Amino acid sequence: MEHTARPYWYALLALLAALLLSVMVGSVFLSPSVLAATLWAALSGTPTDDLRVSSTIVFSLRLPRTVLVAMTGAALAGSGAAYQGLFRNPLADPYLIGVASGAGLGAVAAMSLNWRYDALGLMAVPLAAFSAALLTVLVVYQLARSGHTLPVTNLVLAGVAVSSFAGALTSFLMLNSTGELRRALAWLLGGSALTGWQPVLALLPYWLVGLGGLLTMGHALNVMQFGDEQAQQLGLPVVRARRLIIIAASLTSAAAVSFAGIIGFVGLIVPHLLRMLTGGDYRRLLPLSLLGGAAFLLFADVLARLVLAPQELPVGMITALAGAPFFLWILRRSRQQPHWS
Amino acid sequence: MLEVNHLTIGYNQTPVLKDVSFRLQEGEMLAVIGPNGAGKSTLVRALSGVIPAPPGSICCNGRDLTQLPVQERARVLTVVPQARAVPPGFTAWQVVSLGRTPYLNWFGQISRADEVLIREAMSRTNTLHLAERMIGELSGGELQRLLLARALVQATPLMLLDEPTTHLDLQYQIALLNLVRGLVEQPPQTAADNGQRLSAALVVLHDLNLVARYADRVLLLVDGVARAFGSQSEVLRPALLSEAFGIPLEVMRSPNGKYPLVVPRMA
Amino acid sequence: MKRSSIAIVLTLALTLILAACSPAATPQPTPTASPISLIDGLGRSVILQSPAQRVVSLAPSNTEILFAIGAGAQTIGRDEFSNYPPEAAGLPSVGGSMGNYSIEQIVALTPDLVLAAEINAPELVKSLEDAGLTVYYLSNPADLAGMYNMLLTVGTLTGRRGEAESLVANLTVRAAVVEQKLSQVSQRPTVFYEIDGSEPAKPWTAGSGTFIDTLLNQAAADNIGAAMGMPYGQMSIEALLEADPDFILLGDANYGVTPEQVAARAGWEQLRAVKAGRVLPFDDDLVSRPGPRQVEGLELLAKLIHPDLFK
Numbered sequence: 001m002e003h004t005a006r007p008y009w010y011a012l013l014a015l016l017a018a019l020l021l022s023v024m025v026g027s028v029f030l031s032p033s034v035l036a037a038t039l040w041a042a043l044s045g046t047p048t049d050d051l052r053v054s055s056t057i058v059f060s061l062r063l064p065r066t067v068l069v070a071m072t073g074a075a076l077a078g079s080g081a082a083y084q085g086l087f088r089n090p091l092a093d094p095y096l097i098g099v100a101s102g103a104g105l106g107a108v109a110a111m112s113l114n115w116r117y118d119a120l121g122l123m124a125v126p127l128a129a130f131s132a133a134l135l136t137v138l139v140v141y142q143l144a145r146s147g148h149t150l151p152v153t154n155l156v157l158a159g160v161a162v163s164s165f166a167g168a169l170t171s172f173l174m175l176n177s178t179g180e181l182r183r184a185l186a187w188l189l190g191g192s193a194l195t196g197w198q199p200v201l202a203l204l205p206y207w208l209v210g211l212g213g214l215l216t217m218g219h220a221l222n223v224m225q226f227g228d229e230q231a232q233q234l235g236l237p238v239v240r241a242r243r244l245i246i247i248a249a250s251l252t253s254a255a256a257v258s259f260a261g262i263i264g265f266v267g268l269i270v271p272h273l274l275r276m277l278t279g280g281d282y283r284r285l286l287p288l289s290l291l292g293g294a295a296f297l298l299f300a301d302v303l304a305r306l307v308l309a310p311q312e313l314p315v316g317m318i319t320a321l322a323g324a325p326f327f328l329w330i331l332r333r334s335r336q337q338p339h340w341s
Numbered sequence: 342m343l344e345v346n347h348l349t350i351g352y353n354q355t356p357v358l359k360d361v362s363f364r365l366q367e368g369e370m371l372a373v374i375g376p377n378g379a380g381k382s383t384l385v386r387a388l389s390g391v392i393p394a395p396p397g398s399i400c401c402n403g404r405d406l407t408q409l410p411v412q413e414r415a416r417v418l419t420v421v422p423q424a425r426a427v428p429p430g431f432t433a434w435q436v437v438s439l440g441r442t443p444y445l446n447w448f449g450q451i452s453r454a455d456e457v458l459i460r461e462a463m464s465r466t467n468t469l470h471l472a473e474r475m476i477g478e479l480s481g482g483e484l485q486r487l488l489l490a491r492a493l494v495q496a497t498p499l500m501l502l503d504e505p506t507t508h509l510d511l512q513y514q515i516a517l518l519n520l521v522r523g524l525v526e527q528p529p530q531t532a533a534d535n536g537q538r539l540s541a542a543l544v545v546l547h548d549l550n551l552v553a554r555y556a557d558r559v560l561l562l563v564d565g566v567a568r569a570f571g572s573q574s575e576v577l578r579p580a581l582l583s584e585a586f587g588i589p590l591e592v593m594r595s596p597n598g599k600y601p602l603v604v605p606r607m608a
Numbered sequence: 609m610k611r612s613s614i615a616i617v618l619t620l621a622l623t624l625i626l627a628a629c630s631p632a633a634t635p636q637p638t639p640t641a642s643p644i645s646l647i648d649g650l651g652r653s654v655i656l657q658s659p660a661q662r663v664v665s666l667a668p669s670n671t672e673i674l675f676a677i678g679a680g681a682q683t684i685g686r687d688e689f690s691n692y693p694p695e696a697a698g699l700p701s702v703g704g705s706m707g708n709y710s711i712e713q714i715v716a717l718t719p720d721l722v723l724a725a726e727i728n729a730p731e732l733v734k735s736l737e738d739a740g741l742t743v744y745y746l747s748n749p750a751d752l753a754g755m756y757n758m759l760l761t762v763g764t765l766t767g768r769r770g771e772a773e774s775l776v777a778n779l780t781v782r783a784a785v786v787e788q789k790l791s792q793v794s795q796r797p798t799v800f801y802e803i804d805g806s807e808p809a810k811p812w813t814a815g816s817g818t819f820i821d822t823l824l825n826q827a828a829a830d831n832i833g834a835a836m837g838m839p840y841g842q843m844s845i846e847a848l849l850e851a852d853p854d855f856i857l858l859g860d861a862n863y864g865v866t867p868e869q870v871a872a873r874a875g876w877e878q879l880r881a882v883k884a885g886r887v888l889p890f891d892d893d894l895v896s897r898p899g900p901r902q903v904e905g906l907e908l909l910a911k912l913i914h915p916d917l918f919k
Contacts, residue, residue, distance in 0.1 A: 222439060
């Protein structure tokens, strides 16, 4: 009686619409007939010369970007839902424990080193971002740990402190590196510089493992909503569950951030809206957040391509514009609801 | 059934519980009483494994509870917490179903048999009609009964209740304790019960008259020390209680002569 | 005085001869039989079967170079900030603010060459390459000689080698004239070049390793920003007061900063340059873009700093 499939269908439908829109819309207008002809040419394997441009745009540019954006949205919203459950706070998001600031530091450090132009050099930025993000989370985790327990307040405080430190280092590096300011800024605002399938393939293993792991934690998160004490009395190994959730969520969000740029508020808005619509059961909320996050970020990305066309805005700018007011709204709401203190 | 031997618990060296020993027999209800800060909640937390206890200090049917993994311990002992702040986004049914946690895998998939247990526990606690309600909307009393249902679903031989009557109207206080009493007093278990039937309860209570009405045995804690442990007549004595609670108390018989009544002595 | 004027006449004559000999007279691109193969600034080998006829420029400097060597008609797209020459503004823009270019737009223009510059991220080059485009990445030059090489390279890529050579010859002469005039300078004035004075207590300036630093040196002036030891940075007003430069050049004049505003800044009224009225607006595009107009920038700098030599 509690497992109605309807929300899943709505989320799938939204995702499908977003995927379609994302392939159809861009700074270059392709009419539906051209799109259809391009798709047909690709499916039937009969490429014609006059469709060369449109098929490059659709298959080499829009499709990989669409997939990357969808994966990123799913990763951010999924880990956002998990962090909110973990911290029992609707304002928690994947960046709370240092993922974003760590990734930013790694990326800017790699940029300031001016790697050679080759496959490894080009992957240096996302790889450095990823390692730095994981390292930051590890430092936060170690600082927050007290004995065998991991108090949530410690985590948040350590996250804030370490994030500020990494942010300051990032600024320092940016000021001292030549000519990389714009590049770094674009990256920090959530623009993915790399196109094509390379970042998608690089993200895929972490995405699968991380989100797969998170999807098994729904019940544990439900139990944890009642506090550590009750969770343990209900037979949940709280410390182990918490560690697993942190690892899975950090792995996913760090990888997404590293390959797609820093994109804020997705992990906040999507799970929160879904929680309002379908309740707080994490067994449902987690898969729905993946679908909803992917759809949401795709829509945001379509907007980013259209608002100032032919210029493309960093998608993080769009999510921040939508997210910041939303954040304040949650803040007001949660103040009226004493349970979520 | 439950044996507590020389249990000492200290936060930062200062012991909160000092050398506490008592026994709880099958079919019995044990009331833990004492003034605020005596260590009653600490006792519940130590017994349920939230606070680590020295090995061998807590045994149940010969098994050392302190050495059991969290999940297995939760199949032996369940706790009914006080109905305080609850996460609002769950339905009553979902909350009760969480009691099955010690028997589920990570996915938390509820089976048909689990659903039968949940339904039964909810109808026993008179909460089945609330199943689809969000718990954020429930009254303190409804919530407390729901938490009892959750504990029943956990299907343990031993139940700890931490001041379960605090948020309840008088009629529900009686109903809840009647229910626990009835469960504990059921005839010896059959093979069909599979060993998962409540057979003893430990209740932390403020109201000494409820203690007098329901408890088989009473543990009086004062400053972390087991000041007295025994039957009602052994513990509910004016001198002992007056000293423990710091006010003069009298113990009389109820008008029907069946139960003691504890009242403050008026000048 | 007499000898220098003879030199000028000689060099001017040389320029005219060079210009006459160069194929600049023929406006058609030089046809080349063999493919063009060059190594670009990222160390990539770039091969063109024939000179590029459809070029997209990703930087203002590249656009200026293309138009200056007569390849303006072969240029079909430009970045958002390309504003010179004015006719460049008529070309379709492919974006570029915050480093975000529309790769789709670039692909849709079907260029046979995309001309990138050092302000473009290597990732962008890779993306364009993955989309099947030919990209040539121009590194920033260290000095005017390096800039001349850029012009020649773009000339080769677009089949305008001849025009590029004559332009280089022309520019070489103009720079030589400036050098000649400045050869008698014994006292090099000190200059503070302001890039951004939004924070009057610590304005941004250019240090060593920048075009402006090189050009100031060539204009027989000392850049006090060179003391920072880094290319770009913020210099405190205290350090500025201590250095007390002879001139303050306002590279941010393009953004509306005026000498009057500078004089009104706290502490700045004590500066010698402010008192003497030697706070001068300057078109930053002339020195910050590695292109042919840098020689104009050099001439202008020389004139502003040594007005008596250019009467």
